[in-house]
Amino acid sequence: MALFFNTTISPTSKSFTCYHSSPEPQISKTPQKPPENPIFKIKGPSTLSGHITISGSKNSSLALLAATLCCSGSSLLHNVPNVSDIKAMASILSSLGAKIEAFDGKMMVDSDGIRKVEVDLEEMKKIRGGFFVLGPLLSRFGEAVVDLPGGCNIGKRPVDLYLRGLSALGAHVELREGKVWAHAANGRGLVGGRFRLDYPSVGATETLLMAASLADGVTVLSNVAKEPEVVDLARFLRDSGASIEGAGTDTIVIRGKSWLHGSECVITPDRIEAGTFMLAAAITRSCISMSPVIPSHISCLIHKLMKAGCRISQSDQHTLKVSAVPTYIGGNLSGFDIRTSPFPGFPTDLQPQTMALLTTCSGSSLVEECVFDKRMSHVRELQKLGAKIQVCESTALVLGKQNGSSLRGSHLVASDLRGGASLILAGLAAEGITEINDIAHIDRGYENIDWKLQCLGADIERLAPNACGYLGKLELGKWVHAYIGKNGIKADGFIENALVDIYAKCGSIEKAFGVFQGMKSRDVFSYTAMIVGYAMNGEAQRALDIFAEMPIVGIKPDEVTFVGVLFACSHAGMVDEGWKHFKDMSRVYNLEPQTEHYGCMVDLLGHAGLTSEAEQFVENMPIEPDAFVWGALLGACSVYGKVELGESIMKKIVTVEPAMKERKVKKTPGCSLIEVNGVVHEFRKGNKSHPNVEELKKLLKEMAIHLRTYGFVCSKQEAGLSHKCLEKFDMVEEILLEEVVTCSGKVVEENGLEVVEIYRHNEVWRWGRKLGKRDVGFLRWRRKLGKRNIGFLRWRRKLRKRNIGFLGVRWRRKLGKRNIGAVRWRRKLGKRNIGFLGVRWRRKLGKRNIGFTWGEMEEEAWEEEHMVSWGEMEEEASEEEHMVSWGEMEEEASEEEHRVSWGDMEEKAWEEEHRVSWGDMEEKA
Numbered sequence: 001m002a003l004f005f006n007t008t009i010s011p012t013s014k015s016f017t018c019y020h021s022s023p024e025p026q027i028s029k030t031p032q033k034p035p036e037n038p039i040f041k042i043k044g045p046s047t048l049s050g051h052i053t054i055s056g057s058k059n060s061s062l063a064l065l066a067a068t069l070c071c072s073g074s075s076l077l078h079n080v081p082n083v084s085d086i087k088a089m090a091s092i093l094s095s096l097g098a099k100i101e102a103f104d105g106k107m108m109v110d111s112d113g114i115r116k117v118e119v120d121l122e123e124m125k126k127i128r129g130g131f132f133v134l135g136p137l138l139s140r141f142g143e144a145v146v147d148l149p150g151g152c153n154i155g156k157r158p159v160d161l162y163l164r165g166l167s168a169l170g171a172h173v174e175l176r177e178g179k180v181w182a183h184a185a186n187g188r189g190l191v192g193g194r195f196r197l198d199y200p201s202v203g204a205t206e207t208l209l210m211a212a213s214l215a216d217g218v219t220v221l222s223n224v225a226k227e228p229e230v231v232d233l234a235r236f237l238r239d240s241g242a243s244i245e246g247a248g249t250d251t252i253v254i255r256g257k258s259w260l261h262g263s264e265c266v267i268t269p270d271r272i273e274a275g276t277f278m279l280a281a282a283i284t285r286s287c288i289s290m291s292p293v294i295p296s297h298i299s300c301l302i303h304k305l306m307k308a309g310c311r312i313s314q315s316d317q318h319t320l321k322v323s324a325v326p327t328y329i330g331g332n333l334s335g336f337d338i339r340t341s342p343f344p345g346f347p348t349d350l351q352p353q354t355m356a357l358l359t360t361c362s363g364s365s366l367v368e369e370c371v372f373d374k375r376m377s378h379v380r381e382l383q384k385l386g387a388k389i390q391v392c393e394s395t396a397l398v399l400g401k402q403n404g405s406s407l408r409g410s411h412l413v414a415s416d417l418r419g420g421a422s423l424i425l426a427g428l429a430a431e432g433i434t435e436i437n438d439i440a441h442i443d444r445g446y447e448n449i450d451w452k453l454q455c456l457g458a459d460i461e462r463l464a465p466n467a468c469g470y471l472g473k474l475e476l477g478k479w480v481h482a483y484i485g486k487n488g489i490k491a492d493g494f495i496e497n498a499l500v501d502i503y504a505k506c507g508s509i510e511k512a513f514g515v516f517q518g519m520k521s522r523d524v525f526s527y528t529a530m531i532v533g534y535a536m537n538g539e540a541q542r543a544l545d546i547f548a549e550m551p552i553v554g555i556k557p558d559e560v561t562f563v564g565v566l567f568a569c570s571h572a573g574m575v576d577e578g579w580k581h582f583k584d585m586s587r588v589y590n591l592e593p594q595t596e597h598y599g600c601m602v603d604l605l606g607h608a609g610l611t612s613e614a615e616q617f618v619e620n621m622p623i624e625p626d627a628f629v630w631g632a633l634l635g636a637c638s639v640y641g642k643v644e645l646g647e648s649i650m651k652k653i654v655t656v657e658p659a660m661k662e663r664k665v666k667k668t669p670g671c672s673l674i675e676v677n678g679v680v681h682e683f684r685k686g687n688k689s690h691p692n693v694e695e696l697k698k699l700l701k702e703m704a705i706h707l708r709t710y711g712f713v714c715s716k717q718e719a720g721l722s723h724k725c726l727e728k729f730d731m732v733e734e735i736l737l738e739e740v741v742t743c744s745g746k747v748v749e750e751n752g753l754e755v756v757e758i759y760r761h762n763e764v765w766r767w768g769r770k771l772g773k774r775d776v777g778f779l780r781w782r783r784k785l786g787k788r789n790i791g792f793l794r795w796r797r798k799l800r801k802r803n804i805g806f807l808g809v810r811w812r813r814k815l816g817k818r819n820i821g822a823v824r825w826r827r828k829l830g831k832r833n834i835g836f837l838g839v840r841w842r843r844k845l846g847k848r849n850i851g852f853t854w855g856e857m858e859e860e861a862w863e864e865e866h867m868v869s870w871g872e873m874e875e876e877a878s879e880e881e882h883m884v885s886w887g888e889m890e891e892e893a894s895e896e897e898h899r900v901s902w903g904d905m906e907e908k909a910w911e912e913e914h915r916v917s918w919g920d921m922e923e924k925a
């Protein structure tokens with residue numbers, strides 16, 4: 001059946017085309033028509049068996065589809081996967097005037113009808129491959145205008161190498177309005193040249209290869225990508241008449257031709273899909289076979305899996321059988337280390353899926369992502385399943401299990417293609433139900449993955465979600481709705497705005513950005529939610545980058561936007577930027593700064609050490625400062641030890657709120673929302689109408705007592721103040737918790753504990769209790785500072801009459817036979833004998849020495865410095881020394897090991913919970 005289409009491929013038209021004479025797939029069911037915005041529901045643990053057919057490579061297909069634009073007449077591609085990226089690519093080619101027919105896994109592209117050299121389509125921003133048309137358009141038609149590319153959100157993905165390479169071939173390239181404008185500088189066409197890539201970028205190599213094929217003269221490209229997809233592309237171009245030598249090596253020589261004709265090509269099997277299924281067999285401890293596979297394309301993974309204990313055999317040239325059945329392999333799989341790198345190294349596109357497997361293997365494994373700088377979003381989701389993973393930037397330490405997986409089903413969100421696939425694998429291995437939302441990411445690159453897994457015996461379904469299914473709970477959905485209502489978000493696409501907001505507030509900033517990026521139309525609310533979100537999560541520069549986009553797209557910021565902008569500046573210590581934006585409010589945008597804006601400025605000045613300037617700023621305010629402004633100044637005092645000024649401000653804080661009440665100052669009341677057992681409760685400032693208000697007050701009091709008893713104080717600003725101020729915390733706590741703070745939170749039950757989780761600014765407070773004979777509880781908090789994710793856990797406590805605090809930070813770790821952990825602490829003796837306890841860790845793996853830099857640790861230490869006075873520290877140090885036996889330290893060590901990343905803090909918090917009961921703490925003291 002020949003099916004002509006302009007922009008789409010029929011969802012069910014693809015059959016499983018065999019690459020060569022492989023056994024017929026043992027598939028009995030037919031794929032279901034997918035529901036709108038579906039989710040995956042997986043019931044685990046699954047055991048897989050049978051044979052599966054591997055589709056053609058998505059990445060090869062994208063490059064070859066772009067390459068058809070180099071060719072006059074028709075080209076026929078076989079084994080093209082039916083995935084959404086290919087549909088998007090087909091739309092792009094169609095929009096340029098190409099005629100496309102898709103049938104039965106084949107695509108015929110006739111590019112003779114091309115009338116346009118500018119792509120003006122949303123699809124360009126969604127996928128990576130769309131950008132590849134730049135090379136062919138430029139070389140065949142002499143000019144091209146394309147949007148900057150999209151693709152997975154896995155870190156910085158610049159296109160400098162593409163553009164510099166094209167310039168070396170005689171193109172004039174400009175970046176304007178988010179688009180690349182390119183034309184042949186000589187007015188005729190590209191000319192051959194020499195270009196060395198700084199990094200063997202796959203996309204840049206492919207783009208330059210296509211461009212050079214039609215350039216006048218010889219082109220030599222060096223340090224190019226050697227990926228099989230590059231070789232596939234060169235094969236197609238050669239079959240179309242191009243002269244290309246060296247594809248698959250470091251240097252490619254291209255002798256340009258004046259024209260290329262269309263040709264026919266079978267797309268190489270998708271090595272990443274094959275790898276994903278091999279890992280599916282391993283994680284489920286099953287045995288499956290697959291074809292067609294080219295083993296040399298995934299030799300790295302094959303070696304690693306064999307090292308882990310899997311049996312892998314080849315029944316014919318293109319059929320692989322993978323077994324991880326315990327009785328067959330004689331035990332559990334062992335963990336292993338991976339480090340991603342360009343081909344033939346370990347593919348970055350298999351890193352997340354491999355990490356999922358490692359969570360179920362014995363021992364610890366190290367995963368180093370060296371190709372992309374932010375390809376770790378799946379870690380948080382895997383942690384929700386119970387995986388023990390600790391991350392520092394692009395390195396993850398996966399703590400496996402001795403006896404197979406102990407993952408438990410949960411509600412997850414896929415944040416990118418391979419990260420999403422890793423969640424499917426983990427879901428197959430996990431006990432119980434796993435739901436995965438945002439699976440459109442997965443559909444970008446896996447053809448009918450659910451159906452293929454069903455055919456292997458997995459219990460996986462593609463379901464239509466309920467309206468708020470992304471969070472997995474209808475009750476939570478109601479909460480989201482309530483939240484939207486309370487914040488007056490009215491824009492079209494308000495659901496998306498709310499999602500951006502809610503994700504950001506829950507600390508899932510990448511997910512918030514994912515929603516933001518995918519929005520069809522954005523308004524001031526969308527931008528504000530994203531800016532405030534970034535600011536709250538310590539990503540100041542990203543907040544300011546988003547803000548800078550607003551005038552470009554013609555959206556005027558409002559007062560709330562500026563709260564986010566100033567908050568961001570304050571977080572990053574950007575004093576000049578902060579001043580500029582503050583002044584711009586009235587100067588450029590005609591907005592009158594409110595107390596919130598003044599408060600942010602005071603915070604910014606105060607934390608930059610400009611306390612006098614901050615004080616003066618407050619004095620000169622044209623409106624009356626409120627508790628928010630005073631609170632900010634108080635924070636600065638605490639950080640810089642201005643005790644006297646701090647105490648006078650304390651007095652003002654406790655008088656200013658009642659005074660404002662008396663004068664009936666109208667303010668938008670602070671509002672907090674909390675979900676308890678699926679019911680949303682709202683608290684407004686000064687409103688005591690909640691039916692359980694008395695009970696809640698009791699609970700707050702109880703929390704406050706624990707806070708003080710164990711040396712926790714409510715706000716970081718007040719933490720450094722002298723003990724004299726301690727009695728005033730009562731009042732401050734009341735104000736912070738009941739009157740001023742606008743926060744959200746929820747109460748959940750976890751491991752028999754009732755846990756209150758409150759999200760406030762960039763902090764997450766968790767407080768848990770178990771009401772048995774003794775009150776056993778915990779309290780901890782985490783936060784994110786500056787550009788980097790710096791989280792830490794601290795605790796302090798009061799012993800009898802003296803206030804002796806201690807900071808326990810230590811770890812040690814023994815991996816295998818070698819002892820590769822180290823713990824250090826040091827203190828710095830300055831003029832005032834003010835010191836800090838720094839911890840650094842390093843590990844030695846083979847020849848490499850990987851560790852945190854001292855600078856980072858110092859920054860962390862610096863934070864701690866403000867919290868604990870030196871006297872206390874010294875006390876503490878000696879106390880600790882005598883008090884903590886080595887065994888205890890080891891215990892504690894494994895739990896505190898990675899304090900640095902955001903997700904880890906939560907994980908660690910949980911560890912703590914089981915370890916430290918109030919009783920224990922007292923005993924230890």
Ligand SMILES: CC(=O)N[C@H]1[C@@H](OP(=O)(O)OP(=O)(O)OC[C@H]2O[C@@H](n3ccc(=O)[nH]c3=O)[C@H](O)[C@@H]2O)O[C@H](CO)[C@@H](O)[C@@H]1O
Nearest residue numbers: 059128129156157158159160161162201202203349371372
């Ligand atoms: C559609 C497609 O084929 N996608 C694949 C392609 O993506 P893509 O072609 O985008 O990946 P690249 O090889 O270009 O990127 C690798 C690294 O190079 C850097 N870089 C790249 C281009 C540039 O001009 N400047 C620069 O610095 C990137 O930031 C990144 O850190 O290869 C990746 C690496 O194997 C795979 O994960 C993707 O699945």
Ligand SMILES: C=C(OP(=O)(O)O)C(=O)O
Nearest residue numbers: 128151152349417418445
């Ligand atoms: C990163 C990937 O795709 P893209 O480059 O298209 O974003 C991928 O296939 O894993």
